[in-house]
Amino acid sequence: MVAVAAAVTAGAVLVGMLAGDTWMLVGDIVNWLDGSTGPAYTFVLDQRWPRVTAAVLAGAALAVAGSTVQAVCRNPLAEPGILGITAGAGLGAVALLTFVPLAGVWAVSGTAGLGAVLAFGLVYGAAWRGGLNSDRLVLIGFGAWQGGLAVITFLIVAFDPWNTGKALTWLSGSTYGRTAGQVLPVAIALLLLTPAVAAARRELDLLALDDDTPRVLGVRLERTRLVALGAAAVLTSTAVSAVGVIGFVGLVAPHIARALVGGRHARVLPVAALVGAALVSVADTLGRTVIAPAQVPAGLVTALIGTPYLVWLLWRSRAVAAASR
Numbered sequence: 001m002v003a004v005a006a007a008v009t010a011g012a013v014l015v016g017m018l019a020g021d022t023w024m025l026v027g028d029i030v031n032w033l034d035g036s037t038g039p040a041y042t043f044v045l046d047q048r049w050p051r052v053t054a055a056v057l058a059g060a061a062l063a064v065a066g067s068t069v070q071a072v073c074r075n076p077l078a079e080p081g082i083l084g085i086t087a088g089a090g091l092g093a094v095a096l097l098t099f100v101p102l103a104g105v106w107a108v109s110g111t112a113g114l115g116a117v118l119a120f121g122l123v124y125g126a127a128w129r130g131g132l133n134s135d136r137l138v139l140i141g142f143g144a145w146q147g148g149l150a151v152i153t154f155l156i157v158a159f160d161p162w163n164t165g166k167a168l169t170w171l172s173g174s175t176y177g178r179t180a181g182q183v184l185p186v187a188i189a190l191l192l193l194t195p196a197v198a199a200a201r202r203e204l205d206l207l208a209l210d211d212d213t214p215r216v217l218g219v220r221l222e223r224t225r226l227v228a229l230g231a232a233a234v235l236t237s238t239a240v241s242a243v244g245v246i247g248f249v250g251l252v253a254p255h256i257a258r259a260l261v262g263g264r265h266a267r268v269l270p271v272a273a274l275v276g277a278a279l280v281s282v283a284d285t286l287g288r289t290v291i292a293p294a295q296v297p298a299g300l301v302t303a304l305i306g307t308p309y310l311v312w313l314l315w316r317s318r319a320v321a322a323a324s325r
Helices: 002-018 026-034 039-073 085-099 105-127 134-159 164-172 180-199 201-207 212-216 221-243 249-261 265-289 298-323
Strands: none
Touching (some): 002 265, 105 134, 105 180, 180 221, 201 221, 249 265, 249 298
């Protein structure tokens, strides 16, 4: 399944490089890699590869973060956005761009990361009362998510009403105008944190069961939860800094992975990362191609895919609960 998911992701990347308002051939990409294309095709591909890379890396980061959050919260409907992490990262980035329009890539990424960590700390602190209750964490996180989006809208309307395109880019999730520098933070986060999350796969398996089993087996429950959710917050913040707010990927990709390979995180994490990368890449390609030269943000396309899936998941959960009575 890892090989199949990798092949699908590679195919999505190739189609992403070929498709768009200007269609390419595989030979054009080969010539571009050799540096022998003409100026027109060179310009198109130089603009296209950072977008495809940003979509793939952000999708993988959101999928790994979603798998971690669902395990820690023991909630199949949990995702980084529900914990307020996505809204916190988006709020930090939009606030910086509103008050410091000429801010650089690393400043935006750092502010997005700081916003995500602060939002996560606020939600975690409010939910912790002598212990962490997963239902309380999700409810408080959902409130923080909606509050963060409201503050983002207020900042735009109050301080920068004539530049709504910037806000829509963040709130809708788009790879438009991405550069190599904006891709680098999420690549670094994936390289550093994905192995750390994978190393904790046994702890994630135990956390997904209940609170008692990890304690009996010697897992430091609160510390493990805090570290796992902190890693999810950093992965999400770098993904948001690269492509803006993209929802449903952190929810859908882990579910697809578990349906394919079962519930063990040693198997779920790599498949979920590849599925998330393919989903965002396909969404970005569709958004750039369907109504070209106009574009649909990738976040809106993932919402169109994810919303029916969420409805089906809720219906299926209700049917399973009714059958078990």
